[in-house]
Amino acid sequence: MLDISSHDVLIVGGGGAGLRAAIAVAETNPNLNIAVLSKVYPMRSHTVSAEGGAAGVIGPDDTLDEHAYDTISGGDWLPDQDAVEFFVKEAPEELLRMEHWGCPWNREPNGRVAVRPFGGMKKERTWFAADKTGFHMLHTLFQTSLKYNAVTRYDEFYATKLLADDGQVQGVVAIELASGKIQAISAKAVILTTGGCGRVFPFTTNAAIKTGDGMSLAYRAGAPLKDMEFVQYHPTGLPFTGILITEAARAEGGYMLNKDGYRYLQDYNLGKPQPQPVLRSMELGPRDRLSQAFVKEFEKGRTLKGPYGDVVHLDLRHLGEKKITTKLPFVRELCLKYENLDPVKELIPVRPVVHYMMGGVHTDTNGATPLKGLYAAGEVACVSINGANRLGSNSLTECLVFGAQCGRAAADFASTQRAPGRHLLAQAVDEETRLQDQFLRKAGGRERISEIREEMQRTMEQSAGIYRSRDSLEQAAGKLSELQERFRDIGLDDRGHAFNTELVAALELGSMVDVAESIIQCALHRTESRGAHQRTDFPARDDQKFLAHSVVTRTAEGTPAVNYLPVKITRWPPAERVYGK
Amino acid sequence: MAEQIALEVTRFSPERDKVPSIQAFDVPLRKEWVVLDALNYVKDRVDGSLSFRWSCRMGVCGSCGMMVNGEPKLTCATFLTDYAPGPVRVEPLKNFPVMRDLIVEITDFLGKLSKVKPWIIRAKKKPLSEGEYLQTPDELDTYRQFSMCINCLLCYAACPVYGLDPLFAGPAALALAQRYNMDSRDEGKSERLDILSQHDGIWGCTFVGECTEVCPKHVDPAGAIQQYKLTATQEWIRSLLMPWGGKS
Amino acid sequence: MDQISINAVGRKELTTYTEYPPKGYRVRISTYWWLGRWAYLKFILRELSSVLVAWFVIETLLQVNALIAGPGAYQDFQGFLRNPVVIALNIISFFFILFHAITWFNLAPKAMAIRLGGKRVPAILIALPNYAAWLLASVIVGWLVLRG
Numbered sequence: 001m002l003d004i005s006s007h008d009v010l011i012v013g014g015g016g017a018g019l020r021a022a023i024a025v026a027e028t029n030p031n032l033n034i035a036v037l038s039k040v041y042p043m044r045s046h047t048v049s050a051e052g053g054a055a056g057v058i059g060p061d062d063t064l065d066e067h068a069y070d071t072i073s074g075g076d077w078l079p080d081q082d083a084v085e086f087f088v089k090e091a092p093e094e095l096l097r098m099e100h101w102g103c104p105w106n107r108e109p110n111g112r113v114a115v116r117p118f119g120g121m122k123k124e125r126t127w128f129a130a131d132k133t134g135f136h137m138l139h140t141l142f143q144t145s146l147k148y149n150a151v152t153r154y155d156e157f158y159a160t161k162l163l164a165d166d167g168q169v170q171g172v173v174a175i176e177l178a179s180g181k182i183q184a185i186s187a188k189a190v191i192l193t194t195g196g197c198g199r200v201f202p203f204t205t206n207a208a209i210k211t212g213d214g215m216s217l218a219y220r221a222g223a224p225l226k227d228m229e230f231v232q233y234h235p236t237g238l239p240f241t242g243i244l245i246t247e248a249a250r251a252e253g254g255y256m257l258n259k260d261g262y263r264y265l266q267d268y269n270l271g272k273p274q275p276q277p278v279l280r281s282m283e284l285g286p287r288d289r290l291s292q293a294f295v296k297e298f299e300k301g302r303t304l305k306g307p308y309g310d311v312v313h314l315d316l317r318h319l320g321e322k323k324i325t326t327k328l329p330f331v332r333e334l335c336l337k338y339e340n341l342d343p344v345k346e347l348i349p350v351r352p353v354v355h356y357m358m359g360g361v362h363t364d365t366n367g368a369t370p371l372k373g374l375y376a377a378g379e380v381a382c383v384s385i386n387g388a389n390r391l392g393s394n395s396l397t398e399c400l401v402f403g404a405q406c407g408r409a410a411a412d413f414a415s416t417q418r419a420p421g422r423h424l425l426a427q428a429v430d431e432e433t434r435l436q437d438q439f440l441r442k443a444g445g446r447e448r449i450s451e452i453r454e455e456m457q458r459t460m461e462q463s464a465g466i467y468r469s470r471d472s473l474e475q476a477a478g479k480l481s482e483l484q485e486r487f488r489d490i491g492l493d494d495r496g497h498a499f500n501t502e503l504v505a506a507l508e509l510g511s512m513v514d515v516a517e518s519i520i521q522c523a524l525h526r527t528e529s530r531g532a533h534q535r536t537d538f539p540a541r542d543d544q545k546f547l548a549h550s551v552v553t554r555t556a557e558g559t560p561a562v563n564y565l566p567v568k569i570t571r572w573p574p575a576e577r578v579y580g581k
Numbered sequence: 582m583a584e585q586i587a588l589e590v591t592r593f594s595p596e597r598d599k600v601p602s603i604q605a606f607d608v609p610l611r612k613e614w615v616v617l618d619a620l621n622y623v624k625d626r627v628d629g630s631l632s633f634r635w636s637c638r639m640g641v642c643g644s645c646g647m648m649v650n651g652e653p654k655l656t657c658a659t660f661l662t663d664y665a666p667g668p669v670r671v672e673p674l675k676n677f678p679v680m681r682d683l684i685v686e687i688t689d690f691l692g693k694l695s696k697v698k699p700w701i702i703r704a705k706k707k708p709l710s711e712g713e714y715l716q717t718p719d720e721l722d723t724y725r726q727f728s729m730c731i732n733c734l735l736c737y738a739a740c741p742v743y744g745l746d747p748l749f750a751g752p753a754a755l756a757l758a759q760r761y762n763m764d765s766r767d768e769g770k771s772e773r774l775d776i777l778s779q780h781d782g783i784w785g786c787t788f789v790g791e792c793t794e795v796c797p798k799h800v801d802p803a804g805a806i807q808q809y810k811l812t813a814t815q816e817w818i819r820s821l822l823m824p825w826g827g828k829s
Numbered sequence: 830m831d832q833i834s835i836n837a838v839g840r841k842e843l844t845t846y847t848e849y850p851p852k853g854y855r856v857r858i859s860t861y862w863w864l865g866r867w868a869y870l871k872f873i874l875r876e877l878s879s880v881l882v883a884w885f886v887i888e889t890l891l892q893v894n895a896l897i898a899g900p901g902a903y904q905d906f907q908g909f910l911r912n913p914v915v916i917a918l919n920i921i922s923f924f925f926i927l928f929h930a931i932t933w934f935n936l937a938p939k940a941m942a943i944r945l946g947g948k949r950v951p952a953i954l955i956a957l958p959n960y961a962a963w964l965l966a967s968v969i970v971g972w973l974v975l976r977g
Contacts, residue, residue, distance in 0.1 A: 498594060
């Protein structure tokens, strides 16, 4: 039996941005009926893995303008400056609100909230809860959300399609994973907070769940994706697992060493090595530049061979056991567990690893997408405050600031709308038929999910990695359309309904191939190098042509079409990015 | 051919089976592989219908708790080589209803978590404009350990009391209640005490202590519950001696 | 929440699903679960020790009763204590009480999170006074019994 449940605001995704949005809706209008739908229990969301901290101006010597400038220059002048100004203004209040909700922020001896330095930031403004900041934020938000009775949770539901009526988004079709039942959930406003899509790459810090579902939902419904070519490589991931060693390790004073024990970043225009960490310099440079420096070192033969690719070393030994156990306990725990080494005494092998998508669903500063009734916030969205390269510790704050903003905007919008009609159920019936025909009742099907997924991931790494070129990207585009074709011939081993995780994996793969195509197309069309997008055939930044956001929409044939939208400049005209000075 | 290890996995489909069964797979034994890697190997290359939960594979999301050779473990942090030459038996977390293969029903825990009011309760809220609640590093330290719970539910699988009496609130929910009680910003202690001093609250615990033993994040729920019992007893004595308002 | 069924809009059901929340399979707990693991066995033994603690209490009450009743009754009571069955029972009870006391004292630091100078007092410092008091009490009792 197919059911339809209706709510005022439906939030798809239960991580940091989603939960913050839910609370914002409840506080904006207590009469609204809110639903949070997620393919995992909210406390499993990937926000949980964020380590280093969340940026917000708090120190007496710091200013909002400095945070804005760091963010804009860090993003290589691609961020929209009005969005950044709004973001930095809201940031401290949002972080303070987390404090009032019980987030266990680290403290100064006098009881004030403590802040730490972070990459690309000129002042100390990163609030932190040891090196499990995302974990503490997520659990604080989740536990706080439990007191709002207006929130109905759909835990372990997978949204397969946005319901739309006359161009207005009015809910989703979702599978209840426990039973396999297809359900229509209608709402006057829908907020996407599903996170990024790091899993389109083989080597990533991202959790298994980060498969670009929300980006694909929006894209298929006709909403544009923005700046998809900008993929952040984090410079310090553990080999094989891709587990993140937080930037805080460098902020606390860690060194990056090549195979000769030399602090190689000094050769890449990032400043001179000092014994103590210097803000916006050396190891505290931005992530894109550090990851690019790794590739250059590799080309010079100055990296170390490892069983899972070349590595350099992160040296924390000089910080001493006390500092490591108080400020970086999780780093030590992860190294001991997964690398069988103690950072107090040994060097940590690290290599760049896919970490974050600067791009996402195109939204304005209210989190509204061009589709009426559809909003997005967090990594799934692109406002854009991150531009061509996100600064560490801006993303947790982004989840809060834009989660809240989008919750308020969606609440206001929903308050003015009438309940969607029951005729939406017909779309759910069609969707159920599609899922049955395409996966569960299909005879045969020769392709295996894991094979297509691995080929896609390999393609992305080879062609859309830290450095790209026309040749590699064109090859990838061809390969991805082949994979789209082969995806149609997928065969599942599991034809059951209850907890069919293979069906979910197939749907996730479908999302990922869509997103991968949009990344490749945007990267192909941007014939310049900016931030995390480095073209070997176009090594310079081109503000004449590309001081603009890539906007990619899905054509009627299902192929991506790329257009451009000018960047909003308010007070910081484009300039050279200078670090180490 | 690389070295292999036998992986024995619980299979159960509510649509097809009356009772769970065990299925064996041979998987490569690699030094850097955790049990979860072996499960994914099976799902990707041998039998796509094997179902289990996982996500962060770095021991912080709490999804992948299962019984490994009879012990509750995070499978993303349990290395295959520790069980060589095998076999390794992987079963769903004990004390929970099995919904499919290695997946158990945990909504019971979520209900219990809500019941203990795991949020800051204050009689009078401080406006944001007045800044943060001051909290010294020492004050933070009093509850930090209990705030490390990742809700992986290994403690429920280790707790015989929960196994015998599913009404028992259980280790993680009680530890999280204590996390807020000990937080210098919170004023909800007595509100929570009314809930937790009921039979299925703290007094259900008979101090087996296994919850603390299996906790991958060193939360020490057993300790939290014993502390709570002491507080509850003190409150009870106080209310006996000062019935007109001894409750703090 | 507004719930309507698909039948209401006149479409037929496509599939049957298992109900939600599905019952799931509950593994029955064996009667002998506590034998499977040393920690569980220890726990059951500790619970069991309360019976033997009760036995000692009863025995002491009987002793006091005999003492009040006069020398004859007390002699009878001593005869009762010499019964090999009672001796065996008392030896077993003694070990259970030792076990009970030790686990109880070891529990004390868990229940008492005392903080001094910003640091939690180490477990050993909370357990130690308990053991010291126990030893002292034993010495006093021993002295009272043995001096005559």
